[in-house]
Amino acid sequence: MEEASACTLYRCVCCWRRLCSPRIPRVAPGRDYVCIPAGADDSPAWSLLVGFLSASIPMISEDSVLGLHRFRVARSGRILGRSEDALDTLCTVETTKGCSGIASATAALTPDGRSLCLFSEHLDPGKNSATPRAQQLRLAHEAATMSELPRLPQDTCTHCRPVSAAGHLWxxxxxxxxxxxxxxxxxxxxxxxxRWEQAGDTFPFHYKSQMTKLWNGDFLQGCAVLPDDTILVSLRPAQGVFLTFNCSDCTWTVVTTSENTQTVYVPILGPGVYIQGDDDTDDDGAVYFLRDNRVYAYKLRYYQDQEDQRRKLKLEPPTIVDSVCPFYDEGYGFLTHLGGRLMCSVWISVERHCSCDHLHAIISTFRVRPTSARQKGIDILHSTCRRLDVLSVGLPTHEFCFLQEYEDQNAMPPAMLEYPTSSPVIESSKMLDCCSNFLSVKPGHYEFEEPPEDPAVQINKDLYIICEAQFQTIVYVAKIENGRVGSHDKLLTQKHALVLSYNTDDHYLVRYRSPPWHLVFSSRSSNAYVVSNTQDGIDAYGPTEESKLFPCTEPPAPDPFSMVLEVGNRIVALSETLGVSYHDGSKWVRCRHLADEYLALNGKVDLSGYAVLGDNSFVVSEAGTGSILMFDLRSERWSIVRHASASCGAQVLNGRSVFVDGFIYTCTMGGILAYELVDQQDDGKELGEPVLLQFSWQLSERRGWDAERMCLDCADKDKIPDAIVFCVVQGEYGCSKNLPGSLSRSHDVHITTVQVKTERTHRRKRRPERIDHVDISTCFIEHDAALVWTKRCFAVESS
Structure with missing residues (x-):
C-alpha cells in the first residue's frame, strides 16, 4: 500500500472540501467510506460492466483494444471486494481485421436482461467512414461468450447507440x-x-449551432428511457436540443425548453437514469446523469399541447445535485441505476497524471434525494478506490466508453467474499501546502480525520432540541436511526412550546435578558418542566402537550433563577448569586449554600455552562474567569475545581456539557473539548489539560462550527467498546429570506453524529484519542422570528 499512499492523485485533501459538498466523503487507497446499517443484505445483487478503450494513437491504431471489466455490488449498496482491488477483466474486443482501429463503443442490456448488446465503430483505413459492428455478449454464464449480431445499415452507423425499451432493442x-x-x-x-429495420420516418431537425464547442463527444450525446415506452434523446448543441421517440407509434417530438437564449442545457452524457417521482406530489420524476463528475437532474414536466392535443414533455434547466469526486481534469465517469433511488457512479482517471502502473477508479453507491426535497443531494452508502489494469498501460489514449449494470445470477455466496476496511488517518506531515493553507492550520497540528469503515451502528434515539426565539422556548425532535440522522432535509416536529406573553417589542429579549420562565427537558422521562424565575412554582407536561402560554410576572424575584437543570431525579435551580434549590415534588427546598473557606460567594455570577457529574453533583463554569465550581447536593457545599494548568480559556464550559467516563465534553469552535476530572488526595477535584477533538469537516466552504450556536449530548457509550457516540447540533441564526412562501420561515439546523475513539487509562477512565465523522444532516424548523438559537439537545431512547 506504500505505492498507493504515495500516489499524487490522492494526496490532495482540500480539493474534496472545495469542489464537493460536506456529505461527499474523501476516499483514497485503503480508505473506504461505508455507511450501511449493520445486518444489511450483503449478498451480491448486481454486476457492473465497464467498457474501456485503449489505443496508441486516437482512433487510428490497429492496437486498439476494447476491454470489458467487471465489479459487483451487494443489495445493501456495498461494493464487494477490497480497496485497491483490480476490476475483473471479463473479455476483450480487438480491432476488426482490415480496419485501422476502434473509434468508440456503446452498450445496452437486452430486454431479457441476460445479454449485452455492444456497438463498436471500426475505422476503415484511409477513409473517413467506419464499419459498424454489433455484437451480443451472453452473461448467463461465468465465462461470457460473444457472438455477432446483424450489421446496422451503413448510412446509420455514425452517431449511433443501442437502447433497450418496450421489449425491443432500438x-x-x-x-x-x-x-x-x-x-x-x-x-x-x-x-x-x-435483422435491423427502420422504425418510423426520419426526422429532419434544424438547430442553433451556438456554443456547440462547449461539449465534446459525439453529436448524439445520450439517451434515457422514460415511462410510456418513450426514449429521450439528447444532442450536443448547448441550446437545449432534446427529442422524444414514442416506441408505440414510432414518432419523434421536439422537447420544449426555455426560450431564454442565455440558458445552458447540459447534454445528457451516456445513458440517463430515470427515477420515478413521489406519488403524493405532482411530480413526473427526473432524469439523472453524470457529467464532469457532477450529478445533474432534469425534472420532467408534461403538458397538453393546445394545437395537436398531444401530451408533450418540457424540460426546465438542469439542477446540480452534487459532485461525486473532485477530479475534473484527470478523468470522467458514468452513472447507472441499480433500483429505486439507488445509483452507482464510476469515475476513471483516463488522463494519467501520476506514476502508477495502472489507472484509478473511484466507485460510489448512493441514494439520491427526491426532487421535491428542499435541499438536493445524495447520500453515499459506499465509496471506494479500485484499480483498472488495462492490457497495455503504455497506450497513451484511453476512453471510458460505457457503464452497464445487470442482475447477478452467478455471484459467489457472501461467505466467500471479502469486505473493505479503512486505514488510519492521514499523517499531517504528508499534507500538501494547498491543503494546509485551505484549512488555515499549521502542518503538524491538524489531523484530517476520515469517516470510519462502518459508522452506521445500531443506535436509535430521539434527539430533542431546545431552541429559543422571540417570546418562545420550543422543543423540536429529530430521529437518529441506525446511527444516522433520519430527519435529513425534513421539517423537525415541534413537541413543546413555552410561549411568553410580553408587552414589549424587544425581539432580543430571550437572548439578552434572564427569561421569566425556564424550560427543562428530562432525558429520563421525556417530560418538559417549566420553572418560574420567581421561585413560586414548577409545571410539568408530557410529550403530547404541544404548547402552553405562560404570562410574565414583573418584577421578578429578588434573586431569580438563572439556570435550571436535572440532577439525578431532581430538578435543581441556581440563582444569580449561586443559591441552590431543588424541588421535592411539592415545593422548592433551598440548600444551605455552604462553601469552602477559600471560596467567596459575593454578588452575582455570570455562568457560561454546566455539566452534571452524577445523581448528586454538578459543576458550573463562570464566564470571564474560567473558574469551575462544583456543588454536592448531599453536603450542600460549593467547592473549587482546580485547573491543571493555565492553558484553559476564559470560558471552559459552553452551555450544557456532558460528563462521560471521567471526562467532561463541551462544544468549542470547530469541534469538541474534553477535560479529565481528576480526584485529588484532599478529596478535591482538578480539571486536566483540554483535549481538542477538531472536526475535519465543515458545514460548507464558508460556514464552520460556531461554539456559540452548538450544543451536544452523548447518544451512546456502550455499544462500541472503544468509542463514545455524540450528537452535535448547530442552528443558523437567520432564516432563508430568499426562499418563496412558507420556506422563507425556515431555519437550518445542522446535526452531526460523531464517534470519539477512546483508550482506557490506568484510572479506568476512557481517554478520548480522536474523533470520526459518522453522519451530517441539515434539517429545518419553521418560525416567524428572524433569529433562533439552538441551546441544548438531549438524546433519549426512541419511543
Missing part, C-alpha cells in the same frame, strides 16, 4: 446534412427476423 442515430441541420432516425432489431 438504435437511435443521427447524421448531419450541413451545419444547422441534422436528420434523426431509429432502427429496431427484429429478433424473429434477425
Amino acid at each position: 438504435a437511435p442515430y443521427v447524421y448531419l446534412e450541413y451545419v444547422g441541420k441534422c436528420v434523426l432516425g431509429m432502427q429496431r432489431f427484429r429478433k424473429d427476423a434477425d
Whole structure:
C-alpha cells in the first residue's frame, strides 16, 4: 500500500472540501467510506460492466483494444471486494481485421436482461467512414461468450447507440446534412427476423449551432428511457436540443425548453437514469446523469399541447445535485441505476497524471434525494478506490466508453467474499501546502480525520432540541436511526412550546435578558418542566402537550433563577448569586449554600455552562474567569475545581456539557473539548489539560462550527467498546429570506453524529484519542422570528 499512499492523485485533501459538498466523503487507497446499517443484505445483487478503450494513437491504431471489466455490488449498496482491488477483466474486443482501429463503443442490456448488446465503430483505413459492428455478449454464464449480431445499415452507423425499451432493442442515430441541420432516425432489431429495420420516418431537425464547442463527444450525446415506452434523446448543441421517440407509434417530438437564449442545457452524457417521482406530489420524476463528475437532474414536466392535443414533455434547466469526486481534469465517469433511488457512479482517471502502473477508479453507491426535497443531494452508502489494469498501460489514449449494470445470477455466496476496511488517518506531515493553507492550520497540528469503515451502528434515539426565539422556548425532535440522522432535509416536529406573553417589542429579549420562565427537558422521562424565575412554582407536561402560554410576572424575584437543570431525579435551580434549590415534588427546598473557606460567594455570577457529574453533583463554569465550581447536593457545599494548568480559556464550559467516563465534553469552535476530572488526595477535584477533538469537516466552504450556536449530548457509550457516540447540533441564526412562501420561515439546523475513539487509562477512565465523522444532516424548523438559537439537545431512547 506504500505505492498507493504515495500516489499524487490522492494526496490532495482540500480539493474534496472545495469542489464537493460536506456529505461527499474523501476516499483514497485503503480508505473506504461505508455507511450501511449493520445486518444489511450483503449478498451480491448486481454486476457492473465497464467498457474501456485503449489505443496508441486516437482512433487510428490497429492496437486498439476494447476491454470489458467487471465489479459487483451487494443489495445493501456495498461494493464487494477490497480497496485497491483490480476490476475483473471479463473479455476483450480487438480491432476488426482490415480496419485501422476502434473509434468508440456503446452498450445496452437486452430486454431479457441476460445479454449485452455492444456497438463498436471500426475505422476503415484511409477513409473517413467506419464499419459498424454489433455484437451480443451472453452473461448467463461465468465465462461470457460473444457472438455477432446483424450489421446496422451503413448510412446509420455514425452517431449511433443501442437502447433497450418496450421489449425491443432500438438504435437511435443521427447524421448531419450541413451545419444547422441534422436528420434523426431509429432502427429496431427484429429478433424473429434477425435483422435491423427502420422504425418510423426520419426526422429532419434544424438547430442553433451556438456554443456547440462547449461539449465534446459525439453529436448524439445520450439517451434515457422514460415511462410510456418513450426514449429521450439528447444532442450536443448547448441550446437545449432534446427529442422524444414514442416506441408505440414510432414518432419523434421536439422537447420544449426555455426560450431564454442565455440558458445552458447540459447534454445528457451516456445513458440517463430515470427515477420515478413521489406519488403524493405532482411530480413526473427526473432524469439523472453524470457529467464532469457532477450529478445533474432534469425534472420532467408534461403538458397538453393546445394545437395537436398531444401530451408533450418540457424540460426546465438542469439542477446540480452534487459532485461525486473532485477530479475534473484527470478523468470522467458514468452513472447507472441499480433500483429505486439507488445509483452507482464510476469515475476513471483516463488522463494519467501520476506514476502508477495502472489507472484509478473511484466507485460510489448512493441514494439520491427526491426532487421535491428542499435541499438536493445524495447520500453515499459506499465509496471506494479500485484499480483498472488495462492490457497495455503504455497506450497513451484511453476512453471510458460505457457503464452497464445487470442482475447477478452467478455471484459467489457472501461467505466467500471479502469486505473493505479503512486505514488510519492521514499523517499531517504528508499534507500538501494547498491543503494546509485551505484549512488555515499549521502542518503538524491538524489531523484530517476520515469517516470510519462502518459508522452506521445500531443506535436509535430521539434527539430533542431546545431552541429559543422571540417570546418562545420550543422543543423540536429529530430521529437518529441506525446511527444516522433520519430527519435529513425534513421539517423537525415541534413537541413543546413555552410561549411568553410580553408587552414589549424587544425581539432580543430571550437572548439578552434572564427569561421569566425556564424550560427543562428530562432525558429520563421525556417530560418538559417549566420553572418560574420567581421561585413560586414548577409545571410539568408530557410529550403530547404541544404548547402552553405562560404570562410574565414583573418584577421578578429578588434573586431569580438563572439556570435550571436535572440532577439525578431532581430538578435543581441556581440563582444569580449561586443559591441552590431543588424541588421535592411539592415545593422548592433551598440548600444551605455552604462553601469552602477559600471560596467567596459575593454578588452575582455570570455562568457560561454546566455539566452534571452524577445523581448528586454538578459543576458550573463562570464566564470571564474560567473558574469551575462544583456543588454536592448531599453536603450542600460549593467547592473549587482546580485547573491543571493555565492553558484553559476564559470560558471552559459552553452551555450544557456532558460528563462521560471521567471526562467532561463541551462544544468549542470547530469541534469538541474534553477535560479529565481528576480526584485529588484532599478529596478535591482538578480539571486536566483540554483535549481538542477538531472536526475535519465543515458545514460548507464558508460556514464552520460556531461554539456559540452548538450544543451536544452523548447518544451512546456502550455499544462500541472503544468509542463514545455524540450528537452535535448547530442552528443558523437567520432564516432563508430568499426562499418563496412558507420556506422563507425556515431555519437550518445542522446535526452531526460523531464517534470519539477512546483508550482506557490506568484510572479506568476512557481517554478520548480522536474523533470520526459518522453522519451530517441539515434539517429545518419553521418560525416567524428572524433569529433562533439552538441551546441544548438531549438524546433519549426512541419511543
